[in-house]
Amino acid sequence: MSKAAKNEETKFFNTGTTKDPFVFASGNTLPGITVAYESYGRLNADRSNAILLFHALSGSQHAAGVTTAVPHTDERWTKDIHHGWWDLFIGPDKALDTKRYFIICANYLGGCYGSSGPASINPATGKPYAGSFPPVRTSDVVQSQLALLDHLGIQKLHAVIGASVGGLLAINLATLHPERVKLVVPIASGCRTTVLTRLTLFEQVLAIENDPHFQGGDYYEGKAPEYGLALARMISHKTFVHLDAIERRARQDLKQGGDTLSWYRVQHNVESYMLHQGKKFVKRFDANTYLRIADMWLRFDPLRDAGVSSYEELFARSAAAGQHYLIFSIDSDFCFYPEEQAELVSHLEKAEVSNMHITVHSDKGHDSFLLEPQLYTPHLAFTLDGRWNKASVDRTVQEVE
Template sequence: MSNKTIPESQTQFLRFATPEKPFRFTSGMVMDDLTLAYETHGKLNEDKSNAILVFHALSGSQHASGVCRHVPNTGDRWTEDCQQGWWSLFIGPGKALDTQKFFVICANYLGGCYGSSGPASLNPKTGQPYGPEFPQVSTADVVRSQALLLDHFGIDKLHAVMGASVGGLLTLNFATLFPERVRLVVSIASGQRTTVLSRLGVFEQVMAIENDPHFKGGKYYDSDPPAYGLALARMISHKTFVHLDAIERRARGDVIQRDDQLSWYRVGHNVESYMLHQGKKFVKRFDANTYLRICDMWLRFDPLKDAGVEDHGALFAISRRAGHHWLVFSIDSDFCFYPEEQAELVRWLEQADVSSMHITVHSDKGHDSFLLEPELYTPHLSYTLRRGVQLNDAWDHDAASPGI
C-alpha cells in the first residue's frame, strides 16, 4: 500500500502533571512536569461511548495508524521505520478498528522515548536529560497516566481496551484497576503474569545493556550510547518475536556485510547477519534507558498487588462484577507469550464466570502475527466490537452475559 492511500497523522501532547497536581509513581516518587504523547483516529461521538484505548507493545509508540513524518522532542529516534503506523493494517475505515465507527486512542508509555516523558526527556530544572534519575515505572503507572488522558477527553467509559504482547499486560491492569471504565477487554498474544521463561529472557536483555561499558549507569547522553548492549537486547527479544522458520526465510536473501565483524569473530552465516542488522537498526530508533524501564515494568508486573487482591480468582472477580466481556487471542507459533499463557488466562476467566471468547490463530509468523496478518483477527475483532455496540449498557447490568 502506497503512502498516498494512507492518511497522515500527527502526535499530540497532554501535560498531565503540574505543580498543582503532581503525579505519584508506584515507587513513591513524585513529579510535577510530565507529558503523554498520543494520537487519535476517528471521531468521538456525542455521548463519548465509542472510544477504544490501545496499548502498544514493548518498543511501539503512539503512532498506531497512518503516516507521521515528525514527532517533536525525539531527536534522531523518529526514523523511517517509526513513520509508518505499527497497526495501520488494523485501524482505519472499514478495518478491524473501524474509524468510521470508533474513536481510537494510543499513547506512548510514560517512561517512553517517543514524546512522552521519560529518561531521555530534558529535566526543566537542569536542562539535561533525566537519565537514571527518571523514576522507576510500573504498568500501573502507565495505566493511571492514560486514565488521565481519558479524563482529558471526558470519556467515562471505554467501548474497549486492548493490547498485544506487553500491551496485553497493561490491558489486564486497566480492566482491574478501572473496571467501571470499560466494557470490552481484548488481550492479544499476552498473559496474566510474568512466567519464569519470560523473566529469564527479559533479564538477559537487562544484563546486555547494563554490561555495555558505554551505559555508565544510564548517564550516556553526552557521549557514545550503549549501542552494542541495546543491539544485543533487541537480538535476544527478536528471536522470540519472529518464528525461527520465518527468520530463516527472511535471512535467506541477506548478504553478509563487510562490517559484520566483531572484535575477533567474523559473521559467517546469513542468519547471524540478519540478526545483527535487526540489532543495529533498532539502536537508531530507541533509547536504552527507556528499554530498561519497560523491561523493568514487565519483570515487576504484579496485577494482584496493583488491584489489592491476593489471588487470580479475586482479580478476575473484579471483571465479573463489572460485566466485562473478554476476547483473548493466542498464536499457535508464538515463542514470546506461549499459547499456554492465554489458556491459563482463560481458565481464570472461566472460573470467575467472566464472559469470554478464546481464539487461536494458526500462523507461521510467530508472535509478530498480530502486526502482520489482519485477516486472521479482523472477523473476530469486528464481530466483538459490533456486538458490543448492540449490547451496549446491558453488560453493565448483566455480569452473567453469555460469551459471544
C-alpha cells in the same frame, strides 16, 4: 500499508504540577508529565465509542497512517516508523473502523517518542533525567493514560486493546478500574510474567547494563550504549519472529568478508540478519526507555496492584462490571506461549467472566498480530459490534487459519 495512508500528527497532553505532582507506584514524583498520543476517527456525542490501544514493547503512539516527524524525539523518529504499526487494522471498514470508533494510542510513560521519559529534560537541571527517571510500573502507565481520557471527557471506554506487553496493560486497566471499560482484548499476551520470560528479559537488562557506555543511564552527553541495546534487541527479536520466518527473512547472499567482531567473523545469513536488526533498532530507540519497559514487564503483578490474593478475586471485578474478554492466542508464538492465554481463560472462567478465546494458526510467530489482519479482523469486528452478547453460549472457542 495503504497507498492513501492518511497523514497523522502526534498530540501532547500535560498533567501534574509542582503542587500536585504525578506520583509513581514507587513513591517517586515528578512535577509534571507529558503523554504523547494520536487519535483516529471521531468521538461521538455521548463519548461512548472510544477504544484505547496499548502498544507493544518498542511501539509508539503512532498506530495508523503516516507521521513523518514528532517533536522531542531527537533523531529516533526514523523512516522505519513513519508508517503506523497497526495501519492494517485501523481505518474505514477495517477491524477498528474509524467510521464508527474513536481510537486513541499513547506512548508509554517512560517512553522515548514524546511522552515523559529518561531522555526528557528535567526542568530542575536543564538536562535529561537519564538514570534518575523513576522506575515505571504498568499501573503508572494506566494512571497517566486515564488522566488523558479524563482530559478528553471519556468516562467509559467501549474497549481496551493491547497486544504483547500491551495486553498486560489492558488487563491492569480493566481490573484496577473495571468501571472504565466494557470490552477487554488481550492479544498474544498473558496474566503474569513467566519464568522463561523473566530470564529472557533479564538477559536483555544485563546486555544494556554491561555496555561500558551505559554509565548507569547517564550517557546522553557521551556515546550511547549501542552495543548493549543492539544485543538486547537481538535477544528479544528471536521471540517475536518464528525461527522459520527468521530463516526466510535472512539474507541469502552473505557477502564474503562479512562483519567481524573482536575475533569472531559473522559467517551465516541468520547471524547477519540478526546483527542487522540490532544495528537498525539502536537508531530508533533509547536504551533507558528499553530498560524501563523491560523492568515494568518483569515486575508486572496485577494481584499486588489490585490488593488481592488470587486471580479469581482479581477477575471477580471484571465479572461484577459485566466485562467481556476476547483473548487471542498464536499457535507459533515463542514470546507469550499459548499456554499463557489458556491460563488467563481458566482464571476468567473460574471468576465467571464472559469470554471468547481465539487461536490463530500462523507461521509468523508473535509478530502475526502485526502482519495478518485477516486472521483477527472478523473476531475483533464481531466483539466490538456487541454481537458476542447475542450468542447462545457463554463462551466460544474457535480456531482460525
